[in-house]
Amino acid sequence: MKRIDVLAVGGTISSVPKAGDSGVEPTLGAEAILGDRVGRPDLNLVFHDLPPLPSNWLSLEDAARIAARIDEVGADGSEGVLVIQGTDTLDEVPFAVDLLVRARIPVACTGAMRTPDRPGADGPANIQDCLDYLAGAVAAETVVILGGTVHPAAYVRKTHTLLPDAFASAPVGPCGVMVEGSFFRHRAPVERPALDLASGGESGVLLLTAALGDAFAWLPDLFPGHYRGLVVAGMGNGHTNRRAAHGIAEVAERHPVVLVSRTGGFPLARQTYNYDGSEIFFARRGVALSDLGDGLKARILLSLAIGGTASREDALALYRAAEARIIDGLAGE
CATH class of the missing domain: 3.40.50.40 (Rossmann fold)
Structure with a gap:
């Protein structure tokens, strides 16, 4: 059974109504986010939680911590990692992670544009697409998957504030698409560069x-x-x-x-x-x-x-x- 590690970092996909106030805030951990709505019986899912944060609070140091955790689970036998985070920086954090990770395993990152309590919540479908992708993935690349589209971490961009199809990978185009649980690749994988890059703390x-x-x-x-x-x-x-x-x-x-x-x-x-x-x-x-x-x-x-x-x-x-x-x-x- 293929081992996939699931790392939750917060974001809209983990948000619930704020007690005694209006709006929502990130709260749920990885296992609660997946619940019983998504999964695959042929995968061994191992859950990990970092403090649930809005992704606009994340920093380069947080990206380095995510990369370090991926390297840890990779050394421990993981065959792929799903990172769940907010979408505000889903066009930045995965790229930083891709540059820092040394483990030669696939990484899929996702989030949601709608909170879990909203009609048409997109989180479960995005997570399921990631699990399906990782079940068959062999390339050591980092991708961002939302709305059935698989984007390269190096070129994905957030293009809208709230719409479900808020991400694109212009001008190069996506890696491919997810259809009926299978990944249809449009072009060769962009495997991560192995160089002596390092986080020196805040960007500067x-x-x-x-x-x-x-x-x-x-x-x-x-x-x-x-x-x-x-x-x-x-x-x-x-x-x-x-x-x-x-x-x-x-x-x-x-x-x-x-x-x-x-x-x-x-x-x-x-x-x-x-x-x-x-x-x-x-x-x-x-x-x-x-x-x-x-x-x-x-x-x-x-x-x-x-x-x-x-x-x-x-x-x-x-x-x-x-x-x-x-x-x-x-x-x-």
């Missing part, structure tokens, strides 16, 4: 979105006192206001700086535009042009790269190595 990386006309004159004053690295989600091909560009370049002289597009698209052009605030301007000043395509993911990866090394140059080298493995995996190489 600022995510800055370029905005019309904003010079961010205060930016250099935040380094090194408040932050250790910077991710810029630039306009279009990763561009910024010309006044903002010089402050970003000043930070890049001493700290790792990564540039992505705020559109979420990729790749970035390297040799097209040449003026203050363009990709050529930034590349010549030591800014790493990234094809990860998502500022939230880039911030996580840079945070873990900084946590795994001491110097600006080494952090950027580690970032680029991890990014290359993710993109190679996406292409099925």
